[in-house]
Every structure is written in C-alpha cells, then in structure tokens.
Amino acid sequence: xxxxxxxxxxxxxxxxxxxxxxxxxxxxxxxxxxxxxxxxxxxxxxxxxxxxxxxxxxxxxxxxxxxxxxxxxxxxxxxxxxxxxxxxxxxxxxxxxxxxxxxxxxxxxxxxxxxxxxxxxxxxxxxxxxxxxxxxxxxxxxxxxxxxxxxxxxxxxxxxxxxxxxxxxxxxxxxxxxxxxxxxxxxxxxxxxxxxxxxxxxxxxxxxxxxxxxxxxxxxxxxxxxxxxxxxxxxxxxxxxxxxxxxxxxxxxxxxxxxxxxxxxxxxxxxxxxxxxxxxxxxxxxxxxxxxxxxxxxxxxxxxxxxxxxxxxxxxxxxxxxxxxxxxxxxxxxxxxxxxxxxxxxxxxxxxxxxxxxxxxxxxxxxxxxxxxxxxxxxxxxxxxxxxxxxxxxxxxxxxxxxxxxxxxxxxxxxxxxxxxxxxxxxxxxxxxxxxxxxxxxxxxxxxxxxxxxxxxxxxxxxxxxxxxxxxxxxxxxxxxxxxxxxxxxxxxxxxxxxxxxxxxxxxxxxxxxxxxxxxxxxxxxxxxxxxxxxxxxxxxxxxxxxxxxxxxxxxxxxxxxxxxxxxxxxxxxxxx
Amino acid sequence: xxxxxxxxxxxxxxxxxxxxxxxxxxxxxxxxxxxxxxxxxxxxxxxxxxxxxxxxxxxxxxxxxxxxxxxxxxxxxxxxxxxxxxxxxxxxxxxxxxxxxxxxxxxxxxxxxxxxxxxxxxxxxxxxxxxxxxxxxxxxxxxxxxxxxxxxxxxxxxxxxxxxxxxxxxxxxxxxxxxxxxxxxxxxxxxxxxxxxxxxxxxxxxxxxxxxxxxxxxxxxxxxxxxxxxxxxxxxxxxxxxxxxxxxxxxxxxxxxxxxxxxxxxxxxxxxxxxxxxxxx
Numbered sequence: 001x002x003x004x005x006x007x008x009x010x011x012x013x014x015x016x017x018x019x020x021x022x023x024x025x026x027x028x029x030x031x032x033x034x035x036x037x038x039x040x041x042x043x044x045x046x047x048x049x050x051x052x053x054x055x056x057x058x059x060x061x062x063x064x065x066x067x068x069x070x071x072x073x074x075x076x077x078x079x080x081x082x083x084x085x086x087x088x089x090x091x092x093x094x095x096x097x098x099x100x101x102x103x104x105x106x107x108x109x110x111x112x113x114x115x116x117x118x119x120x121x122x123x124x125x126x127x128x129x130x131x132x133x134x135x136x137x138x139x140x141x142x143x144x145x146x147x148x149x150x151x152x153x154x155x156x157x158x159x160x161x162x163x164x165x166x167x168x169x170x171x172x173x174x175x176x177x178x179x180x181x182x183x184x185x186x187x188x189x190x191x192x193x194x195x196x197x198x199x200x201x202x203x204x205x206x207x208x209x210x211x212x213x214x215x216x217x218x219x220x221x222x223x224x225x226x227x228x229x230x231x232x233x234x235x236x237x238x239x240x241x242x243x244x245x246x247x248x249x250x251x252x253x254x255x256x257x258x259x260x261x262x263x264x265x266x267x268x269x270x271x272x273x274x275x276x277x278x279x280x281x282x283x284x285x286x287x288x289x290x291x292x293x294x295x296x297x298x299x300x301x302x303x304x305x306x307x308x309x310x311x312x313x314x315x316x317x318x319x320x321x322x323x324x325x326x327x328x329x330x331x332x333x334x335x336x337x338x339x340x341x342x343x344x345x346x347x348x349x350x351x352x353x354x355x356x357x358x359x360x361x362x363x364x365x366x367x368x369x370x371x372x373x374x375x376x377x378x379x380x381x382x383x384x385x386x387x388x389x390x391x392x393x394x395x396x397x398x399x400x401x402x403x404x405x406x407x408x409x410x411x412x413x414x415x416x417x418x419x420x421x422x423x424x425x426x427x428x429x430x431x432x433x434x435x436x437x438x439x440x441x442x443x444x445x446x447x448x449x450x451x452x453x454x455x456x457x458x459x460x461x462x463x464x465x466x467x468x469x470x471x472x473x474x475x476x477x478x479x480x481x482x483x484x485x486x487x488x489x490x491x492x493x494x495x496x497x498x499x500x501x502x503x504x505x506x507x508x509x510x511x512x513x514x515x516x517x518x519x520x521x522x523x524x525x526x527x528x529x530x531x532x533x534x535x536x537x538x539x540x541x542x543x544x545x546x547x548x549x550x551x552x553x554x555x556x557x558x559x560x561x562x563x564x565x566x567x568x569x570x571x572x573x574x575x576x577x
Numbered sequence: 578x579x580x581x582x583x584x585x586x587x588x589x590x591x592x593x594x595x596x597x598x599x600x601x602x603x604x605x606x607x608x609x610x611x612x613x614x615x616x617x618x619x620x621x622x623x624x625x626x627x628x629x630x631x632x633x634x635x636x637x638x639x640x641x642x643x644x645x646x647x648x649x650x651x652x653x654x655x656x657x658x659x660x661x662x663x664x665x666x667x668x669x670x671x672x673x674x675x676x677x678x679x680x681x682x683x684x685x686x687x688x689x690x691x692x693x694x695x696x697x698x699x700x701x702x703x704x705x706x707x708x709x710x711x712x713x714x715x716x717x718x719x720x721x722x723x724x725x726x727x728x729x730x731x732x733x734x735x736x737x738x739x740x741x742x743x744x745x746x747x748x749x750x751x752x753x754x755x756x757x758x759x760x761x762x763x764x765x766x767x768x769x770x771x772x773x774x775x776x777x778x779x780x781x782x783x784x785x786x787x788x789x790x791x792x793x794x795x796x797x798x799x800x801x802x803x804x805x806x807x808x809x810x811x812x813x814x815x816x817x818x819x820x821x822x823x824x825x826x827x828x829x830x831x832x833x834x835x836x837x838x839x840x841x842x843x844x845x846x847x848x849x850x851x852x853x854x855x856x857x858x
Contacts, residue, residue, distance in 0.1 A: 258585030413584055414592035415615040437621050440660060444617040444635065447657065451646055452611035 068179075068244045070186045071107060073237070073254060074197050078103060080232045080239055081206050088230060088463055090215050099209040105276045106205075110195060179245035187249055195275045198253070199233065200260040204269040206231075211269075211330065212281055216289035218343035219266060220542040221465065227259055227543075230463045235420035251424050262341075262544045270339050273332035284328035284342075291328065292317045295346035303350070303537060304398050304470045306389045306483040311496075312353045313346075320559040322349075341552065347538040348552035352560065354534055357488055357498045358391050362528040364500060365391035389483035395533065397478045401468055402537055409540075467541060505561065506554045520554040522547035590619050590631075597638055606646045613638055620664075632664040636672060644679065651683055666704055670696060670711035677718060686722065693719040713765055717775055720761025724778040727754035731785070755782055766795065769804040776814060784821075792818060800835070812836040813845060826852055 014026040082095040180186075186196065195201075203226065207219050217225075226233045237246055237254045246254065273281075284290050296313040300306075317323040328340055358365035419441070425434040470479040489496045506527075507520045524532045524546070535546040535553075542549070593616045600609035616638075619631035639661070643654045658676040662669055673696040680689040696715045699705070705712070730751035737743055762779040766772045776799050783792040796818055800811040816832045833849045 257587075258583045261583050410592070411596065413589055414596050414612065416584075416589045417615060417618060418586050418589070419618045419621055434621070440664070441617050441620050443660065444620075444639070445614050447653065448610045448614040448617070448639070448642070451642065452607050452614060 066243045067181050069182050070180050070250070070253060071197065073180065073240065073244065073246075073250070074202060075103065076240060076244075077199070077202050077232070077236050077254075078205055080236055081202060082209070084231045085206065085210070085217075088217075088225070090210070090217070091213060094209050094213050094215070098212050099205060102205060102209060102276065106195075106197075106272070109276060110197075179247040179250050183249040183253065186253060195271060199256045200264055201268050201272070203233070203260055203265045204272050207265060208269050208273060211290075214282055214284065214288055214290065218290070218295070219262060219341070220343045220544065223260060223262060223265065224467075224543055225463055228463065233260075234418065235422065238420050238422035246424065247428070248426050251426065255424060257418060262344075262542075263548065266339070266341060270330075270332070273330065276332070278332045281330040281332070283325050285325055286323065288328075290342040292323055292342070292346050292349055295342060296349055298465075299343075299347050299350055299538070299541065301470075301481065302466050302468050302541060304394065304468065304478075304480045305350070305354075306485055307481050308389075308483075308485045309350070309353055309357075312357065313349050316349050316353055316356075316556070316560065320556060322556075322559075338555075343542055344544065344549055344552045345556075347542060348549055348556050351531075351534055351538065351549065351553050352556050355531070356503060357485065357500060358530075359500045359502055359504070360528055360530040360534065361502075361504060362530050364502075365530055387477070387483050388487035389480060389485055390487070391530075394480050395530070397480070398468075398537065399533065402540060405467065406540060503561075505557050506550060510554055510558055518547070519551040520547075522550040586622065590616060594634065601638065601641060604645070606642050609638070609642050610646065613642065630665075632661075633668065636661040636664065636668070640675065640679070651680075651685070654679065655688075666701055667707075669699065669701070669704070670708045670715060673699075674711060674714055674718070677715075686725070690719065690722050693722065713768065716761045717765035717772075720758045720765070721775065721778060723754050723758035724762065724782065727751055727758055727782070730754060755786065758782060763795075766799065769802070769806070771806060771808055772799075773808070773810050773814075776811075780814065780818065784818075789822065793822075800832075807839055809836055809840045809843060813843075816845065826856060830856065 078099060079095075082090075082099050086092055086095060203222065207222055210217050210222065222231070225231045232239070234256060240246060286293060288294065293310075293314050296317070297310055300309055300313070314323075321327060322340075322345065327337070328342075330340070331337065354360060419438075423431070423434050423438050425431045470481065472479045472482060488499050490499050491497070510519045511521070513519055522535075532546070535549055538549055539546040593612050597609050597612045597616065600606075600612065613635070616631070617635055620635065622631070639657055640654070643657055655676075658672065658679075662672050662676075665672075673692060677689045677692050677696075680686075680692065693715055697712070697719060730747055734743070734747050734751060737747065759779065759782055762775050762782070765775050766779060776795065780792045780795060783789070783795070796811070796815040799805060799808075800815045805811070812832060812835055816829065816836070819829055819832055830849070830852050833845060836843055837846060837849060
C-alpha cells in the first residue's frame, strides 16, 4: 500500500497487485519483483484505500472492529457479485477491467475517493455529531428519527421502535448510529446530484458492465439469477469481514427487504452511465446476442412458437428500424433517443407478430379454418412437411405448463427466507434481544421443519437461460417449433402474406412518457383474453409486469403503422371496449 | 407504478400466511408446517403497528398444527408452548391457559394442575394487573381441579364407610381440597359471565357441607342478577336445587318462569306445565 516508487518503465505511480502478490504497474503492465508483505485481501480488494485519509482511520475500536466507509462495503458487494457472474461464465475481463474501472470512476465522480475532499467531509460529520448533546437540537439537520423513517427504494426496514426511543437518549459517540464511519452522513445528505449508491444500484453496475462487454445475459435474466440466489444480493453483507461491524444505519443501507425491479435497475443504469460521462458503448450488431433478431429466436423457442415466426419478427424489426446499430447501441447522456430494453423489445416484437398473423381478438385465432377442421377430426392437419400450427392447441399446451410453473413460482415466493445467520442489530443495546429472537426462530424452524419433512432447504436450481423447454423428441406433440404457418399464410406475388387482413392497435394515442411514466395504461379486462395470455406468458418469462411489455408493444405498433396513423386518424382499428 | 408489484418481505410473508391458512382449512398439516417454517422469521421484524403480530400467529397456528399432526407427541407440544410463553409477556397467561386446556383434553390432569399453579404464582409488574382476567380464570380452573380432587376423595371416603372403616387422612385431605376449591370458585362466579360448571361444582360443595343458604344465594344471584347474561342453565340449576330442598310448588313454579320465557321448548316445561295445571292457574 505504501509503494510509491515510480515505475521503471513508464514512471507512473499506479500500482496494482498480481495474483502472485507482486506489484505491477497498471499503466504499462510492468511486473516488479517487489511483493506485498502483509496478506489481507479480505478487507480491501483494490489498493484504493491509500486515498482515504490515513489520519482519520483508527485501526482498532473497542469492539474489535475497525473503521470502514460505506463505499468500501459496496465495493465488497460488487466484488462478490462479479465473482458470481464469472462463475456463471462471464468473461473475466469484466471484473478486473470493466467493473473495476466503472467503480473507480464512480468513486471519483461522487467524490468518495481518488480525490482530495472526502476526509474533510467525514471530519465535519463526526464533529457535528459529537458536539451536540441532544440529537434534535439542530432544527436544520434532520433528526435520526427522520433518517430512520426515510424509505427509499430499498430502505423499507421498519424501524425498531426500541431503537428509536433509545436514540434520543444517546449523546455519546457516533458509533451507535452506525458501524461504518459515514453511515449517517450517507443517508443525511441530499445526494441526488451525486448519485448515492444503493443496493439496487449494484445491479445497475453489473448490468452496465455486462452491456459493455455485450455478454449474452439480459437484464431480466440477471435479475432472475439474483432472485434465484446465483448472484449475491439479499444478505451479501454476511460476507463482510469480521472487522467491518454492521449496525445502526448501515442496516438501512445494506439490508434489502425487497427484490429489485427491472424498471428501477434499468433507469438507474442509464443515470449512472450519464453520471460517469461514459462514451458510446460498444456496438450492438446483428451478430450480438442482444440484437432483436437473436433475442426473438430465443424467446420464440422458449414460448414454444414455430421457428417460422422468426422470419416475421425479422421483417418487423427491419421495417421499423430497431435492428439498426445506432438504435441499439447505448449512448449515455443522450436523452433524445429511447433507451432500449433489449429483452422487452424482443418479446414485444413477437407479440406484434402474433397480432399480425392471428389477430388475437379471441375469435380469429380460435376459429380459423384449420382449427375448425381439426376440431372435427381431432388430429393435427398435416401437410407434406409437418403439422400446421394451431393457436388454440398451442395455447392449451403452453397454458398448462405456464400454470404449473407459475404455481411453483408463487409458492417459492411465499417461502423466501429473507434473514440469514448473521444477526443484525441497530445498536449494541438490543443485541442480546436480537440474538435471542434468532435462536427462537432457528428452534421453531427446526421443529416445524421436522414435521414437514423438509429440514433442509431445497437446493438452488442450476442457473439456466431457459425456464420453459420443449423438446421435439416428445411424442405427445407438445413441441410446436417445427409447426408450419401455412395455414394462416397466403402467397401473393411471391411473398408470403398473412391471411388476416385486420389489426387492432393497443392504443390509438400514446401517452407522454415524461408526464405519466408510461406510454399506455394496461387493464387486462379491456383487452382480449388471447392478448392477455400472451402478455402474461412473456411477463412470466421476463419477470416484469404485463403493462411493461404492453408499453413496448404500443411503441412498436406506432412505429409500424406510423404512416397510416398520420394519414388517417381512424385507421382500420378494432378497439376493445 | 412498478413499486406496487415489488416483492418484499411483508408481501412475501402475507402470501406465506395465506398458504398456511389454506393448508389448515384443508387439514394438510405437513404442508402447513412447511410454510410455517418459512413464516417464523417474521419474529425478527417489528410488527408493533399491526393488530395481530407474528408471535400470536405463530402461537395459534403452531398449536393447531402440533395438536393435529400425527407425528406429534405431547412432549413436542409442551416444548413448543413453553417457547410461546416466552414470546409475548402480554399474552403469557393466555398461553398458559390454552396450554392447560390442551393438557386437560389429553387427560393430563396433574400436568395441567402444575401449570395452573405455576401460572398463578407469576408476577410481572403492571402486566399482572392488566392480565387480571386471565389470572382469575386460572385460579378458577385450579379451583375446578381442586373440586375434582375433592370429589375423588369423597368417593373414597364413601366407599370406605360402606366397608365399615374410615380414614382420617382421607377426610382431612378432602376438607383441604374443599377449602381450596371453594375460595376460587366463589371468586369467579362473582364476575358477570357464564360459569355453569363452576357454579354447579360450587353448589355441590356447599350442599355437601350443609351450607344451603349460601347455595341458594349463589344460585339466585346467578339466575336473577341482571348483570349476568341470560342463561337458561342458571334457572335449571336453581330449579333442581329447590326441588332437592323440597320447596313448595309455588316457588318451584316461579323459578321456572324466566326459563319459560327464554327457552319455551325446554324439557323442563313439561314439569312446568304439569305443575301449573295442578295448581289450577
């Protein structure tokens, strides 16, 4: 850490550590023979601690812990998360090069490290807290009770009433408020301009890095892996080293009691990219996994839809220009372009294609000639290649599987265990109470676990990209990938066209997204059952609300029928009541 | 907004509870236990604003499951109840009482008595005064069990006298139980309420020891005091007592008047009618 020699090759002072414990110059990658004496990799991952003022840091506090800052905690969280991603197969550069640099850049921009100011601020906070005997005496500074009641996206912890009452009696050191040095400062300041770090934001960091490297993991997949436990998030603080004592306000920062939502992580990511002044991200081209053509293929397979539909999704993508590099690639800070949700976009395209071909008005798709005939004969209609695709049959098969999976998911959600072994207490005072409670919980869990025959929690399922899978080898005919669309298509001038001449728009007019946050408002009773089902299917796969996908569908439709909409206000729309 | 659909701790536990509820209604004890295992960590959260907190939920649901589960042994049940007693001091006596009921249902009279005695000696600052009602109930039930013991001793004594000898020790014990029972039974029936079994037992004791005046007073209070809820049994007991005492038809008839009003279909109405006809009114 105190290695301040200039590099022999490039004369820079920018040292890092190799795996072997040797110093290497980050600018020119020159490896030296000097090795680090003390091995303490747990505490700080990178050697950025030298920038935190050494004068303030006391090594040992009386309870065996040492001083630590909130951003150090987050750094550890990120480290754990990216290691988990690596275990999932993400390229190793993401950790050492991409995420690392993003994080350092963030620290610099938010003035938490790599600059001269942070120590001064911390000193100010400490002295202010120490000098006042009564917490509520300063009317301008928000009281601790107020801080505790701040409920942000993840700070929904209900305040421990006993803590709240004990706080007003406390007048000694700031260590009661939080285990970290700057816990209270962190929550107190209005840090909107500086983009205060939160737990959901760690996922934004991860997603941003994944996007930069163009890894084949969509945001919805990332969030699903988090919920399934493959990526640390929920109780990641239990991996903090012993010396980093977590208590008081730290809990509000690091303990989450809700799963992050797609929209939240997505929006934060864009905010972050702009905040960091990042340049244009690497191009998303046709060969990229995140390109709509690729993602459509994936989701078509997962939704058990015929492969032939892929031609149609590609046609739609091309027609409205959402396959263009400039449309898909992220340009941070550019507010004029719509931010692309790759996965939601792809499934929305599929929904539009289904509407184009099958109308999805609860009549056309059910009563096509093909299904009429087949319902009489109770067999699939075959042509020379294979069976014709029938929406109704597809619906029955998929609905069955979806219901089973949805039921499992609902039960799993009810069975989540949010707490972990590491006890959390707001203050040293209620430590024994917390430990007693924990013991009782463990006892009860054992007792009733024995009764139900499941003392051990079921093993986490292996992470997989596909939640629903359909095999062509199944003889029950439940796989529709190879089915043909011939039944609903007709040939005209060498081109295949849909027999269905109609289309209904989800909404004639798009809302102003900036005003009400949405492009459209989805109420399932106002739309056909088939449409609702299709939205529900993709909503399950992506773990987002159906309205979220509906918005995207509206957007695509308006792009697709743009000319016609402009020409005629009353296009051939069949609006649901 | 998307935040409404966020899955958080609270919603997760609410869902968990509804699964438990469904399982209980369908008597699927194993499944209920499975979900309860996941619910118990709610104890680590502060629910003081809620009307019914997780500790009460867990107590009630847990006792249901353990009581019905086939693998259950009283040992597990007792162990669980002891844990529940430590969970909420505001509920301590209630939990004790319910535990006693379960023990009684299982025929464990001695254990029930022990628990009652233990509960009776519990003191916890102002809580003792707040939980006064439960304390009275506990004392009343102990009185009831004392009555049972008295009854047992009485029968032994009667058998012995038939065989021609008497055991002073048994007699002394019997009197001891009487004193203990009488004190507590008398206390509980002072409070307006439905105390059928307590009244019956108390009157039985009084009659045995020849205190008919007290018995009559007790029964009159029970039947006629307007503070007590309307209770057909009160009048039945009074009538039966008066009959035993050989009271006049007039007083017998008047004792059945209110019963006639509130339960015209009562079987004693046959006697009532007979008596009325005979008295030609």
